[in-house]
Amino acid sequence: MKALKEKIIKEGTILPGGILRVDSFLNHQIDVGLVSECGKAWYEMFKDAGITKILTIESAGIGIAALTAQYFGVPVLYAKKTRSAAIGSEYLSSKVVSYTHGQVYDVIVGKNYLTPEDRVLIVDDFLSGGSALKVLITLTEMAGAKVVGAGIAIEKAYQSGGKNLRELGYRIESLAKIESMSLEEGIKFVD
Amino acid sequence: MKALKEKIIKEGTILPGGILRVDSFLNHQIDVGLVSECGKAWYEMFKDAGITKILTIESAGIGIAALTAQYFGVPVLYAKKTRSAAIGSEYLSSKVVSYTHGQVYDVIVGKNYLTPEDRVLIVDDFLSGGSALKVLITLTEMAGAKVVGAGIAIEKAYQSGGKNLRELGYRIESLAKIESMSLEEGIKFVD
Numbered sequence: 001m002k003a004l005k006e007k008i009i010k011e012g013t014i015l016p017g018g019i020l021r022v023d024s025f026l027n028h029q030i031d032v033g034l035v036s037e038c039g040k041a042w043y044e045m046f047k048d049a050g051i052t053k054i055l056t057i058e059s060a061g062i063g064i065a066a067l068t069a070q071y072f073g074v075p076v077l078y079a080k081k082t083r084s085a086a087i088g089s090e091y092l093s094s095k096v097v098s099y100t101h102g103q104v105y106d107v108i109v110g111k112n113y114l115t116p117e118d119r120v121l122i123v124d125d126f127l128s129g130g131s132a133l134k135v136l137i138t139l140t141e142m143a144g145a146k147v148v149g150a151g152i153a154i155e156k157a158y159q160s161g162g163k164n165l166r167e168l169g170y171r172i173e174s175l176a177k178i179e180s181m182s183l184e185e186g187i188k189f190v191d
Numbered sequence: 192m193k194a195l196k197e198k199i200i201k202e203g204t205i206l207p208g209g210i211l212r213v214d215s216f217l218n219h220q221i222d223v224g225l226v227s228e229c230g231k232a233w234y235e236m237f238k239d240a241g242i243t244k245i246l247t248i249e250s251a252g253i254g255i256a257a258l259t260a261q262y263f264g265v266p267v268l269y270a271k272k273t274r275s276a277a278i279g280s281e282y283l284s285s286k287v288v289s290y291t292h293g294q295v296y297d298v299i300v301g302k303n304y305l306t307p308e309d310r311v312l313i314v315d316d317f318l319s320g321g322s323a324l325k326v327l328i329t330l331t332e333m334a335g336a337k338v339v340g341a342g343i344a345i346e347k348a349y350q351s352g353g354k355n356l357r358e359l360g361y362r363i364e365s366l367a368k369i370e371s372m373s374l375e376e377g378i379k380f381v382d
């Protein structure tokens with residue numbers, strides 16, 4: 001998506017460790033108009049796919065999911081990260097390792113809120129190694145629901161997450177695919 | 192707001208410890224249509240107040256803030272909770288005690304994203320003791336920005352948070368004010 005790529009070039013900052021900072025418009029401050037355009041783009045791609053729920057993970061995905069869900073007219077469900085061992089029988093849970101924080105989390109969703117009838121579009125801000133997306137796929141499939149696809153704002157295409165999941169047959173639609181990124185050469189997009 | 196109160200009566204669950212569970216429509220699964228109506232209601236109240244930013248705190252406030260910001264045509268800023276001591280000079284930070292989790296957090300916002308020119312509407316899902324709202328007010332005023340008011344979905348009016356902050360002169364608009372709540376008698380709203 002052109003507007004998103006332009007915004008990344010204009011306001012994104014490359015930090016040491018391969019981190020792309022986009023907190024002026026995506027995951028701290030939110031440019032609601034731009035994110036809404038992302039939602040509209042995914043709606044155009046998935047509008048005939050019978051989506052019944054938008055699934056994401058706290059926190060950065062929530063605003064994106066809420067603005068996207070408006071186009072589809074379906075609820076948002078955001079998975080929660082928790083470190084409490086006692087999760088209870090009313091939740092589905094799966095573990096994820098946070099590379100940013102170096103910790104293991106349980107990621108949970110209420111059992112009532114994903115059913116075998118659901119056709120799920122997963123939405124998130126970033127796709128890099130794919131750990132967040134994998135855990136959301138796992139939870140959806142644990143519930144017997146169908147993962148129709150994923151809408152990702154920014155994919156680091158030089159990491160393996162997107163490639164691996166596409167090879168497994170998942171449809172992943174990323175609006176800005178970064179081919180390479182460095183302090184010296186800046187950001188280059190695929191295409 | 193009638194639709195919100197009806198939804199609370201229909202789907203809200205009172206848990207031991209005075210907790211009102213509304214995770215089927217507000218803070219886990221999100222009923223995007225209903226929350227959007229909440230945003231519209233706050234827009235009607237604050238549309239002439241020159242709001243430049245919607246401020247909230249992760250995670251439950253983010254979806255509400257994003258859907259509200261659409262009416263105002265302004266960005267969302269969500270404060271982040273962190274337990275890392277080294278926060279850095281680019282953030283404003285203030286401490287908050289989580290009653291749910293019994294821990295002290297630093298709550299931070301990027302210094303660049305709140306300026307003395309900003310006129311801020313704070314939005315959140317719940318107001319009880321007021322600790323989250325107070326920390327958002329503190330951060331806004333640390334930045335030299337103006338707190339125009341707060342839009343709260345559900346206020347536990349039998350707790351002191353709203354009363355104390357209104358006495359200090361803050362305009363707080365809660366869409367469902369709970370007068371009392373118990374397993375025996377159910378939920379009663381103010382008015």
